[in-house]
Amino acid sequence: MSTPVVTRFAPSPTGFLHIGGARTALFNWLYARGRGGKFLLRIEDTDRARSTPEATEAILTGLTWLGLDWDEEPVSQFDRAGRHAEVAHEMLASGHAYKCFSTQDEIEAFRESARAEGRSTLYRSPWRDASPDTHPDAPYAIRVKAPLDGETLIDDQVQGQVRIRNDQLDDMIVLRSDGTPTYMLAVVVDDHDMGVTHVIRGDDHLNNAARQMLVYRAMGWDVPVWAHIPLIHGPDGKKLSKRHGALGVEEYQRMGYPAAAMRNYLARLGWSHGNDEFFTDTQAQEWFDISGIGKSPARLDFKKLDHLTAQHSSVADDAALLHELEAYLAATEAPALSAAQRDGLLRAMPVVKEKAKGFAQILEKAHFILTTRPIEPDEKAAAALDNVSRSILKELTPRLRTATWEREILEGIVTEVAQAHGLGLGKVAQPLRAALAGRTSSPSVFDMMMILDRDETLGRLNDAIT
Numbered sequence: 001m002s003t004p005v006v007t008r009f010a011p012s013p014t015g016f017l018h019i020g021g022a023r024t025a026l027f028n029w030l031y032a033r034g035r036g037g038k039f040l041l042r043i044e045d046t047d048r049a050r051s052t053p054e055a056t057e058a059i060l061t062g063l064t065w066l067g068l069d070w071d072e073e074p075v076s077q078f079d080r081a082g083r084h085a086e087v088a089h090e091m092l093a094s095g096h097a098y099k100c101f102s103t104q105d106e107i108e109a110f111r112e113s114a115r116a117e118g119r120s121t122l123y124r125s126p127w128r129d130a131s132p133d134t135h136p137d138a139p140y141a142i143r144v145k146a147p148l149d150g151e152t153l154i155d156d157q158v159q160g161q162v163r164i165r166n167d168q169l170d171d172m173i174v175l176r177s178d179g180t181p182t183y184m185l186a187v188v189v190d191d192h193d194m195g196v197t198h199v200i201r202g203d204d205h206l207n208n209a210a211r212q213m214l215v216y217r218a219m220g221w222d223v224p225v226w227a228h229i230p231l232i233h234g235p236d237g238k239k240l241s242k243r244h245g246a247l248g249v250e251e252y253q254r255m256g257y258p259a260a261a262m263r264n265y266l267a268r269l270g271w272s273h274g275n276d277e278f279f280t281d282t283q284a285q286e287w288f289d290i291s292g293i294g295k296s297p298a299r300l301d302f303k304k305l306d307h308l309t310a311q312h313s314s315v316a317d318d319a320a321l322l323h324e325l326e327a328y329l330a331a332t333e334a335p336a337l338s339a340a341q342r343d344g345l346l347r348a349m350p351v352v353k354e355k356a357k358g359f360a361q362i363l364e365k366a367h368f369i370l371t372t373r374p375i376e377p378d379e380k381a382a383a384a385l386d387n388v389s390r391s392i393l394k395e396l397t398p399r400l401r402t403a404t405w406e407r408e409i410l411e412g413i414v415t416e417v418a419q420a421h422g423l424g425l426g427k428v429a430q431p432l433r434a435a436l437a438g439r440t441s442s443p444s445v446f447d448m449m450m451i452l453d454r455d456e457t458l459g460r461l462n463d464a465i466t
């Protein structure tokens with residue numbers, strides 16, 4: 001039996017959940033979920049100066065909004081410092097690491113003269129081969145022994161075989177003289193202990209992989225499958241930055257994108273499956289594979305996001321979409337829906353969600369059901385309700401009062417009244433729309449009449465006539 005897949009997302013809690021981080025999390029989630037594996041979360045909070053609980057909270061909230069559920073309790077890297085130190089000492093005991101008594105001043109002095117003489121500034125500790133008898137009774141760091149020649153091969157599933165010359169690697173510190181583990185050690189120990197089989201992360205960590213390999217070798221641990229993915233670029237092809245607009249996922253929620261569309265969009269950022277653009281979570285989980293990840297950076301494309309949003313809105317479950325819309329209102333600090341508005345919106349949902357490019361557009365289309373009588377027409381709508389139009393609406397009213405409330409029948413009646421005046425349907429639909437919605441753009445008048453029902457339709461027409 002093959003080992004079950006375990007992936008992880010390992011954010012540093014120093015700010016919001018970045019769009020690039022969200023995509024990394026999504027790839028790991030898809031990979032695990034599609035293979036019945038586990039998707040774990042590790043908060044890399046070893047940098048005490050930069051890590052905050054608020055950032056951890058923001059990351060968890062962002063993942064939750066995106067619908068990326070993780071297995072087990074999130075692991076705090078900082079909490080595992082004792083275990084990291086234990087591994088450093090194991091490497092020491094097995095001779096793969098050594099005690100280095102060099103002081104900061106000595107290291108700095110070495111670097112300065114190396115720079116002056118044009119030599120490599122990689123620190124070569126004189127303690128690597130020192131006999132324990134010569135060890136002073138002083139604080140020491142633990143350094144792992146890097147091979148002196150040859151090369152380290154990273155067999156990366158995205159980047160291919162990446163070779164790093166070992167003379168480029170120094171004996172990195174795994175445990176500082178104050179007893180705290182370094183980040184590079186912590187990552188490896190945690191990935192090992194958490195049983196991580198596949199590490200999918202940004203290619204800004206590719207160089208770290210070569211150094212992390214030292215620890216795997218020293219401990220004799222299996223190296224996980226590595227896949228270093230290209231970062232996301234802005235629409236202009238440049239490294240993503242603030243000037244490209246939204247960077248935090250919560251901003252995308254506030255812009256009104258539904259999470260399902262966002263997942264689809266992010267999945268396509270740097271990964272492809274033939275020509276498929278629009279897909280469900282189930283399809284994405286089934287299809288996602290590392291081999292579909294491209295080698296060049298993907299570009300943000302808001303047009304594509306809007307397009308996918310329209311497609312996802314159209315097929316979304318009405319109640320689920322309403323639920324998400326309410327979360328959007330809360331996130332944007334907009335007033336919550338009343339019970340009546342919620343009911344009305346649910347009835348209108350099949351119509352207003354059609355091709356909607358986000359929640360703002362859904363609310364805009366749903367304006368007619370969210371407002372209450374008397375409808376306050378905007379300027380254009382007021383102009384459409386001139387005297388002639390009003391008299392036509394007046395004629396329409398008694399016929400609607402007795403009609404069977406079915407779409408085709410309503411269409412027939414409005415068409416007949418228009419024809420009796422030698423007018424096209426549109427000419428009557430315009431004041432009708434103005435009376436029902438108070439706007440000149442809205443869903444179709446017949447859709448509105450069906451959703452509003454007879455009493456409300458007649459009430460609004462009466463208000464407009466009188």
Ligand code: GLU
Pocket residue numbers: 010011012044187201202205
């Ligand atoms: N904490 C690192 C980051 O946020 C990720 C490290 C890793 O995935 O190995 O960039």
